Amino acid sequence: MDNKPANDVAATVDVAYTRLLRHNPKSFLKLILIGFSLVLLPLIIALVDSAVTINQLAEQSRQAVYQATQIAHSSRVLADEIVAMERSARQAMILDDDGLLEGYFHAHDKFAKAAAELAALNLSSAQKQGLLQLQKNELAIFTQVNASRATPAKLQDSVSGFSQLLDVAHTFSTAGYNLIEQEADALQIKAARARKRVVWQLLGLIPFAIILALGFSVVITRPIRQIEQAIRRMGQGQLNHAVRVEGPEDLSKLGDKLDWMRLRLLAVETQKNTFLRHVSHELKTPLTAIREGADLLNDGVLGELTPKQRQVTVILHKNSVQLQRRIEDLLSYSAIQQQQSSLIKSPVLVQSIVDAVLQDQALAVMNKALHIDLNISPHLTVYCDESKIQTVLDNLLSNAIKFSPSAGRITIQAQVVDNRVHLDVIDAGLGIDDADSALLFAPFYQGRRVAQGYTKGTGLGLAIAREYALAHGGDLRVIAREGVGAHFQLILPLNDR
Incomplete structure (x- = not known):
């Protein structure tokens, strides 16, 4: 698989991190605040934009409602005053009483005032044209009524014009209501667009904010990880690695x-x-x-x-x-600590190493009347430093003898697993205390359980044994075992490849 894109991304992150370090704040707290601010900035921008959009929609809605209310009210006033003017004119004509025309002139003044209020509104061109036509027709009737004021009985022609004027007023009112519906539809369309815009902003800005947060988490946690790694190395005794922390000055x-x-x-x-x-x-x-x-x-x-x-x-x-x-x-x-212990490797029979150690420990085995069970192939060969592996096995067998009861049994077995030799030493002694497991291979550490009749050693045996095992590319570990006894397993590569 081609890893070039991943490598390019990693290189880009490293370059960006290096540039950021050149302008690093002097305080870790400032770096956190900067990261927090940059992560919040896109969300704040989206919030402000949404607030502005909602405010604009609210203002347009308020204006539309106000204008719709004014148009509806003034249109109703116009229709009512036309009816009032017609009623007054008919009464004056039928009774031939010019005094009854006072109601007409009063209704005319209200009509003119309502028409002026409508003209002041933000009307469409069709509404303005309809309002002008309505005012023109009303003014023509008013001129006729005013001319026939002295002889009310001659108002027949003027009265007949009110029906047409009322039709024009109803047409104007209907057009106004249609316009209100159009405004409402336009507001709904704008609201839908605004909602869609907010959704797209969130879909775009939230991932961007998450990416920023992840980026700053890397920048913020990298120096902490470097400090943690340095402390862990020093705790493990690896003191040859220089400590370098890239980040804020503190x-x-x-x-x-x-x-x-x-x-x-x-x-x-x-x-x-x-x-x-x-x-x-x-x-x-x-x-x-x-x-x-x-x-x-x-x-x-x-x-x-x-x-x-x-x-x-x-x-x-x-x-x-x-x-x-x-x-x-x-x-x-x-x-070992000075790294002066070199390995001289050669092919060695595992059985010969075990026989040499058993020969060295023969007297101790006889003194406690122990039984040694061997399960090792006579042809099993391992590529190792014979003297050092013999030291490891001698230490393991010495501990097994020390902690085994009289007439007890010790098992030594070897097998090949995944091209590695597993050499096990199992005894039936006191076993290993749970509190000792984590520190068992630490230098100078001595376990809580002590064998009777033996003086405590230096606590270096298992530490040296494991260092020799690790130097061979293998390991020395304790296998958990139920009941009594301890089980140590030495793992060595089968060959030097």
Whole structure:
């Protein structure tokens, strides 16, 4: 599959992040506020635009309702005054009483006022034309009535014109109502367009805001992840990686302080390893002399010993050997920490490694009358550093013997799984406390459970064993087991590929 688009996106993000770092705020809080503001900005713009659109629609609706109300009211006034003028004119004509025309002139004034109010409104051209026609016809009737004011009986022609004038008023009123309906339809169309516009804005701006939020979350969390990674490395003892934090100035300074702490820890670790190495070498020389002197006494070179004297020499020899192993553990651990422990690999039979370790531990096995169950193919070969893997297996078997009860059973088995050799050492002893599982391979750590009759060691055996396993590209782990006993599994690559 072609990963070029993904690589281009990653490169674009890195370039954008590098440009952002050049203008980084000095405070992590400012960076958060900037990110928060930029994420909210599109939504605020959409909200303001929606508010403006809704306000415009509300204003147009208000104006339309006001104009519709005015047109309806004035149109009704025009029709009512036309009826009033016609009634007054007919009464004056029938009774031949010009005094009754006062009602006509009063209705005429109201008609003129209502027509003026309508003319002041924002009417369409058709409405304006209809209103002018209505005023013109009314003015013609008014002129006739005013001319015949002295002889009301001659108002027959004028009275007959009111029917036509009323028809024109009704036509004008109907046109007004039609226009109101058109305005309402136009407002509905505008409202639908505004609603659609808001929906599209939300569909466009919400993903954009989410993308901005994700982008700033990367920018904000990257320095935090760098700090977390640096702390985790230092906690795991990986002090050779420089701490570099890219981000706001305060987090960058925190990264500098962490790097200073790393250098201090590295210096302390170097001093500790140097001290262990020097002390171990200083102790090794006099210890060798003590062990050799005990051997000479035990061999009778300086004369025959009494049984009690021979018992003392055996104790001296046994403890000197035990102490020498502790010193060798310290030297091995120091070499591992200084990365001076090189591997000399060669094809080795697993059975030969196990036989060599069993031979070294034969006396301890006999003392506790232990039964050793072997399940190893005689032709199984692994490519490894024989001496170091022998050290690993010796440590595992030594612990199994130490914690196994008398006449107990220890199982050593090996099998190939996925081109890797799994070498298991299983005992029936006290087992491993749950609280010890996480720290079992930590240097100098000693478990809560102690075997009777044994002195606590340095706590380096399992730590060195696992380092040797990891150096081979394998691992050493504890397999959870129900009931009593412990189960350790050494994993090694079958070959050096």
